Amino acid sequence: MTKIVIIGGVAGGASAAARARRLSEDAQIIMFERGPFVSFANCGLPYHIGGDIKERGNLLLQTPESFLARFNVDVRVMNEVLRINREEKTITVRNLLDQSEYTESYDFLLLSPGAGPVVPPIPGLDNPLTHSLRNIPDMDKIIQTINTNQVDHATVVGGGFIGLEMMEAFHQLGIKTTLLEMADQVMTPVDREMAGFAHAEIKAKGIDLRLSTALKSVEFKPTTSLASMDSGQAEHQHVNGELELTLSNGDTLTTDILIMAIGVRPETKLASEAGLQIGELGGIYTNDYMQTSDPSIYAVGDAIEEKDFVTGKQTLVPLAGPANRQGRMAADNMLGRKETYQGTQGTAICKIFDLAVASTGKNEKQLKREGVEYEKVYVHTASHASYYPGAEVVSFKMLFDPKSGKIFGAQAVGKDGIDKRIDVMAVAQRAGMTVEQLQHLELTYAPPFGSAKDVINQAAFVANNLIKGDSTVIHFDEIDNLTEDQLLLDVRNPGELKNGHLPGAVNIPVDQLRQRMNELPKDKEIVIYCQVGLRGNVAYRQLVNNGYKARNLLGGYRTYLFAKA
Template identity: 50%
Template sequence: MKVIIVGGVAGGASAAARLRRLDEKCEITMYERGEFISFANCGLPYHIGGAIEEREALLVQTPENMTARFNFAVKTFHEVVSIDAKNKKVSVKNWKSGNTFEDNYDYLVLSPGAAPIKPPIPGIDGENIFMLRTIPDMDKIVAAMKKGAKSAIVVGGGFIGVEVAENLIEKGFAVSLVEMQDQVLTFLDPDMAAFAHNEMKSHKIKLYLSDRVTEFKKTAGGKVSVTLASGKAIEADMAVLAIGVMPEVKLAKEAGLKIGETGAIAVSEAMLTSDPSIYAVGDAVEVTHFVTKTKIKIPLAGPANRQARIAVNNICGIKSEYKDTQGTSIVKVFDLACGATGASVPLLKRANIAFKTLTLHAGSHAGYYPYAYMVHLKLIYSPETGKVLGAQACGYDGVDKRIDVIASAIRHGATVHDLQDYELAYAPPFGSAK
């Protein structure tokens, strides 16, 4: 059996490693158009801020290490440019030599990922305007910092935008953040996102919400000038675009694979595309939301890794299914943690699902033990059945474990009445006896 894997990082690298563990004889080739096959892209902002000091710590696997450890071919700077699904062949371009060649497969695993959104804003390709998606992107930002940049405009208030803003503040930058929506971190409901707003403002980040960039310009002094739709103007030494990502579907579309309603690759629960020999995983695919049963895109590392293992299990004859996604996620906003699982209020409204909410404000552990902080927890549930539909939490301690417990409850169909019967770990430094 011969398997070709298109793309590395979370999905592709996990697929290749899992495949070798299940089949010692399988011929495996991974093609990656960039230099790095497996890197911690979630850690990029933290190297910029200095929390991760060594750049090499982000390189999870090198081609040499992967080849030596797993005994398969790793081809960097090689891009699969077309797929002949009928004859089970791919055309591959070697970007170093410029040559193009064909390779055949029994099964193909697509993990092309997603590309940063770059809208057609005048001046967006100007000097000192960066994106952050890859190691080279990060290197450019670090180089600008070493040249003396001390202020930045971050465009976009999602995970990456908020993390970049925080880490630039940690390096002594003056930071402005522009977000088109009326809140940052739209996986949270507005009332919960307000805690993140307060934390960011307390660390001197200037928030420009419900506004958007209409033009980038270079000033006479070499700075980046941004004009907003509101008429406001901001200047800084550099700008970082974190507007979001779009699934890379060009290759799949040209191969005749079905594209789903969200614009991502349609796959079955086995991660199989519309072609019986082609699987797809990661940021480029659409999946079903566990609560609403609607199709969504979920560009997160955890689901990508799990999808890769499921796809490979099925290739090797081990029946496995990706049983929908809950979108469980968490983000650090300076000392504050913001986490969520299941469906948010806006998502439930769009799906016409009835719900009620309950918000609690309780200590992270026993109040008489030092350093007990308030945790703000919002529970979303069905008024008819009591089934837990979602949860969000913000606080300085204990957010992750609360979200993880409720994520498990949602997965197993628990109700709000079931939650009171859960027996959780308690000692004064860790929780409350009530």
């Protein structure tokens, strides 16, 4: 009889427990969770705060009782594992209800402790109106603060997934919201120019978005004291009052609630104290079988370092999908199988009001940092046949190896069909497809769902034109630095220029270009742009085939414009 002990009862741990039981009726399975809940929907927490998910109970996917009934798993909530005694293959546990301590032996141990919010050393953060959001008790406290503190204004620090979701939750509750982000963009998985679409959406919804702005200090100004109805820790007291925030630019801000969401850090205390290998990035080391440096101890989820699918290097990817699959795989391997983890692409998506922002693989910042030679294309095209109602622009960026055509990564932003396009790219990348092969993809098409040439086909056409030398391109970030030897040509219709154009551009609509080509100088490089890059390419081909030097702005004016948003 194999005895499996699992530390952490959410995504990875819960998946492992269920899988282990399906594989073996005999195994003894014990799952420890120091909090009061197992298998809760942590990705749903902001949506309950914002009111999209009405019932708190819907977040509780399983209970200790349901786990026992269905999977015969001994779930011990409010039991904190204090240490791992590797020589004896035991753990020491504290029952948080009565503070008693005991040991439990294991044949295999699975570490699924997750990652905790990073709390920066900012003076004054320790106050009753400042929260992070990791679990149900955190959520309950935030809701309680909102309800008891008459919150008119909220401040969220950090423009990652949780920060953005909390920003939206506050907005839905009618609370004025400030979002502080130290970097020059939100949603770091995408590049700055793609984040511009998110910035525009965030501002359009009335959020006070402050980029390149850090929180420097916090002063708590209490008004009255209230008895707490706290569901979690007894020491947390809800107190009315407000916070005076001082920002890195010297500004001050008065707010009623503060959410710290600047990132997470792997929970490695147990592992490192037990002498397990910790990786350079600060996560628990695991091999492809999800084994730590101790073969009897496995680890999964947000706490571990895993292999990056694209680079093969170690990476930290705190996402639910990988955690779930790793948990399942760890159970397989603890019970005698040999399943190997295939690496993480970091496929991710975030809803930001009406937009979705998604990505897979490496972004341009990462490729630059790693010194990888890459090329990129931008496409903005309709989510489905534009003549059918409800089509929205998909803004799409693809990064690839200009020599081999290998896909490095993709990013997409828009109001419809964003998840689909990034899923397609995630599969293509994982399958090792090249951008050449993407041209041939045969995706679902009917007017309500797609286009005969899908976004991905179009991006592949553009990439292959570039690889084959059929087009010479210029990117949005080069436009502000043109030389005297270059001439800007706007090939849109005059009516389109009213909504913005590049200074100094000559305007010849593409459909008049053959007749008016002699207005253009042959000794200068013609830098062509249109709205999204498609007509620009038609004009580019005309000019080049007529002996002109030219470049086409990929992604057109739209990419240039939103890069500044």
